[in-house]
Amino acid sequence: MQQLEIKNLSAAIGGNPIIRELNLSVAAGEVHAIMGPNGSGKSTLAKVIAGHPDYEVGGGEVLMDGENILELEPDERARKGIFMAFQYPSEVPGVTIANFLRAAVQARLPEGEELEATEYYARLYEKMDQLEIPRAFTSRAVNEGFSGGEKKRCEILQMAMVEPRYAILDETDSGLDIDALKIVANGVNALRSPARGMLLITHYQRLLNYIVPDFVHVMVQGRIVRSGGKDLALELEEKGYDWIREHAAEPAIA
Amino acid sequence: MNNDTALLEPVKEQRTRTASLLYSFGEGKDLPAWFREQQRAGWAEFQKLPPPSRKDQAWRFANVDALKLDQYIRTSELSDKQRGELLDRSTALAESAARLVFANDQLLERDVIADSLRGHGVIFQPLERAITEYENLVRPNFMAEPPTLGSARFAALHRAFVCAGAFLYVPRGVEIELPIEVFHWLATPNAAVFPHLLLVAGEMSKVTVIEHFRSLRDQPGFACGVNDLIVGPGANVRYICVQDWSEEVVTVQVNSTRVERDGSAMSLNANLGALYSRLESRSRLVGEGARSDMLAIGIATGRREFDARTLQDHECPHTTSDLLYKNALNDSARTTFGGLIRVEPHAHFTDAYQTVRNLLLSDDAEANSMPGLEILADNVKCSHGATSGQIDEEEMFYLLARGIPPNVARQLVTAGFLDEAIARLSHEQIGEYLRRSIARSL
Numbered sequence: 001m002q003q004l005e006i007k008n009l010s011a012a013i014g015g016n017p018i019i020r021e022l023n024l025s026v027a028a029g030e031v032h033a034i035m036g037p038n039g040s041g042k043s044t045l046a047k048v049i050a051g052h053p054d055y056e057v058g059g060g061e062v063l064m065d066g067e068n069i070l071e072l073e074p075d076e077r078a079r080k081g082i083f084m085a086f087q088y089p090s091e092v093p094g095v096t097i098a099n100f101l102r103a104a105v106q107a108r109l110p111e112g113e114e115l116e117a118t119e120y121y122a123r124l125y126e127k128m129d130q131l132e133i134p135r136a137f138t139s140r141a142v143n144e145g146f147s148g149g150e151k152k153r154c155e156i157l158q159m160a161m162v163e164p165r166y167a168i169l170d171e172t173d174s175g176l177d178i179d180a181l182k183i184v185a186n187g188v189n190a191l192r193s194p195a196r197g198m199l200l201i202t203h204y205q206r207l208l209n210y211i212v213p214d215f216v217h218v219m220v221q222g223r224i225v226r227s228g229g230k231d232l233a234l235e236l237e238e239k240g241y242d243w244i245r246e247h248a249a250e251p252a253i254a
Numbered sequence: 255m256n257n258d259t260a261l262l263e264p265v266k267e268q269r270t271r272t273a274s275l276l277y278s279f280g281e282g283k284d285l286p287a288w289f290r291e292q293q294r295a296g297w298a299e300f301q302k303l304p305p306p307s308r309k310d311q312a313w314r315f316a317n318v319d320a321l322k323l324d325q326y327i328r329t330s331e332l333s334d335k336q337r338g339e340l341l342d343r344s345t346a347l348a349e350s351a352a353r354l355v356f357a358n359d360q361l362l363e364r365d366v367i368a369d370s371l372r373g374h375g376v377i378f379q380p381l382e383r384a385i386t387e388y389e390n391l392v393r394p395n396f397m398a399e400p401p402t403l404g405s406a407r408f409a410a411l412h413r414a415f416v417c418a419g420a421f422l423y424v425p426r427g428v429e430i431e432l433p434i435e436v437f438h439w440l441a442t443p444n445a446a447v448f449p450h451l452l453l454v455a456g457e458m459s460k461v462t463v464i465e466h467f468r469s470l471r472d473q474p475g476f477a478c479g480v481n482d483l484i485v486g487p488g489a490n491v492r493y494i495c496v497q498d499w500s501e502e503v504v505t506v507q508v509n510s511t512r513v514e515r516d517g518s519a520m521s522l523n524a525n526l527g528a529l530y531s532r533l534e535s536r537s538r539l540v541g542e543g544a545r546s547d548m549l550a551i552g553i554a555t556g557r558r559e560f561d562a563r564t565l566q567d568h569e570c571p572h573t574t575s576d577l578l579y580k581n582a583l584n585d586s587a588r589t590t591f592g593g594l595i596r597v598e599p600h601a602h603f604t605d606a607y608q609t610v611r612n613l614l615l616s617d618d619a620e621a622n623s624m625p626g627l628e629i630l631a632d633n634v635k636c637s638h639g640a641t642s643g644q645i646d647e648e649e650m651f652y653l654l655a656r657g658i659p660p661n662v663a664r665q666l667v668t669a670g671f672l673d674e675a676i677a678r679l680s681h682e683q684i685g686e687y688l689r690r691s692i693a694r695s696l
Contacts, residue, residue, distance in 0.1 A: 050655050053647070078657035090652035094670025094677075103666055104656040141670065158656060 002028035002065050004049075004082075004166040004197055009060035011048045018044040020222035021060065026166060026197040033200040033208055035233060036219035037241040042201045043087055045219070046170040050084040051077050064166065079108055081165030085155040085172050092142040097154065098124065100142045101161050108162065127160040131187045148175030149184075156187040166197045173207035185210030205237035218244050261326040261415075261446045261476070288393055289385045296413025303407035312404030315590040315622045316561045320504050320530035326446040326476040328415065329358055336441055336470065337362060344437045346466055346496075347687055351432035352378045357439035357470070359418035359447045367434075375425035378434060381450050384421035391423055395454055395484055399510035403534040403563040408506040412448050412478050419450030419479075422463060426486075429460035433494075433684060437466045440475035440503060449479035455489040455517075462492040464684060469500035469527070477505040477528075485517040487541060492520045494684055496691060498527040501556060506532045513573075515541030522679055524688055525552035525560050525581075526695045536565040539573035539601075548577040549675040551688075553668075553695045554587035554619070564593040566608065568601040568631075577608045578675050582668045583619035592624040595638060599630040610640035613671045615664065665696040 004026045011019040018041045026032050036042050048055050049062055051074030061068045069077050092100060101124065106115045125135060131153045143151050152172055159167055169188065173181055188211050192198065200211060208216070208230065216232040217224045226232065226244060236244065306313040306321060332340075341363055344355045353365040367378045377388060384392050401409040420436045438449040455461055467477060477499060485491045499505055505528045511519045525531050537546035552560045566575035581589045595606040612621035623640030645667050653663035669692050676685050 052651055073660075074651060074654040075657050075659050075663075078655055084655055086652065086655075090646070090649040092649055092652065092667065092670055094673030095666050100653075100656070100666065103653075103658045103662055107657045107659060107662065141673075162657060 004199070005061075005063040006045075006049070007061045007063065009045075009048065009062060010058035011044060012056050012058055013044070013054055017058065018055075018222055019048060022223055024217065024224055026199050028165070028197050029194040030215065031192060031198045031200065031211065031213045032215045032217060033202060033213040033233065034217045034219050034224075035202060035205070035236055038203065040219045041222040042219055043170050046084050046168045046199075046201055049168055050074060050082060075107070078162075083159050083162060083164030083167040085152075085159060085167065085169040087171040087174060089143050089151050089155055091144045093144055095142055096139050097142055097157075098138040101158060104158065104162055124161065127157055130160070130190060131157050132183050133157060149177065149180035152176060152180070152184050153187070156184055160187065160191060164196065166199070167191070168199045168201065170201045171203065172200070173202055173204065181207065182210060205233045208233045220244060259328045261323055261328055284386065286386055286389060288389070292396065293414050296410045296415075299410035300407055300414055303410060305407065306404065310404065312563060312592070314592065314624070315588075316532070317530055317559050317588070320559070321506070323446075323476060325474065326444050329442055329445050332357060332360065332441055340439050340441060340470060343468075343470075344439075344466075346435060346437075347433060347464070347683055349432050349683070350435045351430050353435045353437070354378075354380060354420050355437040355439075356418040356447075356449070357441040358445050361418065371428070371430060374428045375423075376428060376430065377421065377423040379421050381419040381421050381452070382417055388421065388423070391454060392421055392452065395452055395482065397480065397482065399482060399512065399536070399538070401508050401510070401534065403508075403536060403565060405506055405508050405532065405534050408478050409480060409508050412450070412480050412508070415446075415478075416448045416450045416480070418448065420452070422451070422453045422461070424455045424459040424461045424489075426456040427458045428456070430462070433462040433464050435464050435466065437468065438477070438479075439468050439470055440473075440477065440499060441470040443473040444475060446476040446478070449477060451481040453482070453491065453493070454484045455486050455491045457486045458488040459486065460490040462494070462681065462684070464494040464496065467495065467497045467499055467505070467527075469498075469503060472500045472502065474502040475499065475504075477503060477507075479505070479507045481507070481509050483509070483511040483519055483521070485511065485513040485519045485544075487515045487517055489514075489517045491518070492679065492681065494522045494524070494679070494688075496524045496526065496688070497531060498691065499531075500527060501529055501558065503528045504530045507534070509533070509535040511535070511537045511546055513537065513539050513541070513544035513546050516543035517541065518545045520547040520549070520679065522549040522551070522675060522688075524691065525550065525554070526691060528558065530559045530561070532561045532563075534563045536567060537575055538567045538569060539575060540569050542570055542572045544570065545574040546576075547678065548575065549678055550579040551672045551675045551692075552579075552581040552589060553672070553692065554581055554583045554589055556585050556587060559588045559590075561590045562592070564591075564608075566593070566595045566606050568595070568597045568604040568606060571600065571602045571604070573601065574605040575607070578678065579610045580613070580672055580675050581611075581621065582613045582615060582671060583621055584615040586616070586618040588620045588622070590622045590624075591640065592626075593638070594626040594628060595636055596628045597631045597634050597636065601631045602633045604631060604634040604636070606634070606636045608638035611671075612640075612642040613668060614642055614644050615668065665693070668696055669693060
């Protein structure tokens with residue numbers, strides 16, 4: 001089956017365990033949301049899947065279409081089809097969006113094949129137009145001096161350009177006003193596809209009004225404690241995370 | 255036939271030989287007496303001054319052993335094949351207003367300046383011609399600023415041997431849109447060259463000059479250059495030097511810039527090549543409203559050493575200088591920066607900034623910075639700072655997470671780091687040329 005499968009994953013930073021034997025499967029074509037209180041390990045999960053060097057994997061597997069990607073370098077994972085939209089995207093001074101994305105797209109071409117510049121720019125402009133990013137941004141340095149909303153739109157632009165198999169969007173809604181949120185959500189929805197799985201990580205239900213997930217999971221203390229359909233998010237919004245904490249003993253469905 | 259001459263042969267030989275070498279320079283050409291006197295004085299001074307020592311603050315941290323000159327020769331032999339190849343490769347910008355190409359200090363080609371500009375009094379000539387034809391303009395300005403940053407000995411050697419280079423005069427109010435290009439090549443093993451540029455920009459004139467220093471082959475050589483920029487009232491001068499000598503070349507480049515009232519100078523020195531590159535750059539701000547932007551970028555790889563010494567000399571109130579030097583260091587490369595901002599007692603309302611940034615890409619690379627301030631006036635805004643650091647790990651992870659391989663990611667980040675200085679030039683065509691040159695060097 002085409003899926004991103006997280007099996008019994010445990011991870012720590014500086015010796016402190018964050019992810020505890022977590023299990024989750026995202027099939028191609030599905031959109032899953034992970035909600036949870038601050039400190040539950042949501043962002044850590046995203047970074048561990050992407051291969052951030054600060055995290056130590058204590059056990060378990062992350063299988064992409066059956067292949068364990070935990071042995072791969074971060075750039076190899078990305079070229080195989082993993083994409084993480086960062087909660088706090090880095091600034092890359094002096095490197096323009098056009099050159100940055102060009103390098104990312106070029107890296108996915110077979111060896112010896114050169115990117116065709118005209119086609120590349122045509123595609124870049126098309127995606128920028130969809131995300132209502134002014135074309136002048138192509139010559140601006142990546143994320144340098146960007147507003148919160150511009151950074152998040154830029155993350156979705158990158159996702160659109162590299163066309164990942166599985167995308168993990170870490171708090172893509174944070175710091176966005178309602179107009180920016182709609183633009184970003186439209187961009188994400190446009191990328192929903194039977195060939196692509198998505199995992200949305202969010203603290204608030206609000207995002208899920210605009211990107212309607214197929215499944216919702218609740219994460220507490222490094223584990224998925226509850227799973228359900230999109231209504232689970234509404235229930236959570238209404239009752240708050242304390243409700244989950246009290247019922248954390250209940251077995252998860254997933 | 256071979257008429258190579260060991261550069262320092264006269265030192266060891268008889269005094270008569272010395273004289274004959276100097277007089278034989280420009281054989282068959284009529285050099286004016288004043289210029290011959292310059293040569294004689296230069297040679298005498300060179301002999302008098304001691305070689306640099308690290309005990310001297312001006313040469314602290316410098317690998318002074320690299321500056322032994324015994325192996326270098328002045329040579330005039332170039333084959334037709336070499337000339338052809340040199341001319342083929344003397345390309346850089348797509349468009350320029352005029353061009354001079356020198357190899358081993360000989361003029362190979364000149365693309366003359368447009369008649370319209372000549373009609374307005376613009377002079378762009380090989381130095382050798384200018385010293386005769388435009389003595390009234392050249393003589394008072396020729397090496398008129400004494401070198402004060404340590405290389406007096408090399409400036410003296412330059413004065414003794416200079417024959418190649420350009421004289422550019424832009425009269426009052428004339429603006430030259432396209433850049434003017436000068437190429438200097440080291441074409442044969444152990445060749446010594448003495449590139450010279452004298453630029454006199456009249457009141458309210460505007461001009462951009464770019465010098466290209468290149469080697470025909472990977473072979474040792476010695477380049478001892480001087481460029482003097484004289485920026486008249488309200489004039490706007492941009493000067494770019496792309497130092498791309500082969501990695502066995504030793505070079506000393508001495509710049510002096512004088513900016514008069516409301517004039518503006520912007521220089522960018524790109525150090526891409528050479529084994530040891532010494533750059534001395536001095537800006538004198540001598541009139542109110544004068545401004546000098548001093549930019550440099552360096553890609554120090556292998557065993558390269560870039561040694562820069564600068565002086566921002568504020569001699570008048572309401573003047574501005576802004577220095578930004580950025581180096582990317584890899585392998586066991588070394589860089590040294592020694593810079594001083596000096597604000598003379600009456601130079602109130604000075605704005606002076608000095609920023610040095612080093613990006614360390616290897617644990618064995620070494621960056622030394624010695625920033626300095628000497629402020630004798632009140633009411634000044636001055637800042638200086640030097641930092642050295644590695645690529646930010648989060649930034650690196652960000653690029654990797656986009657599938658960009660580590661080596662490409664490092665190149666991108668390094669080019670981006672250097673781009674700040676290029677962006678300050680605000681010259682699209684030259685900016686693109688520099689970016690391409692950097693991409694090739696990384």
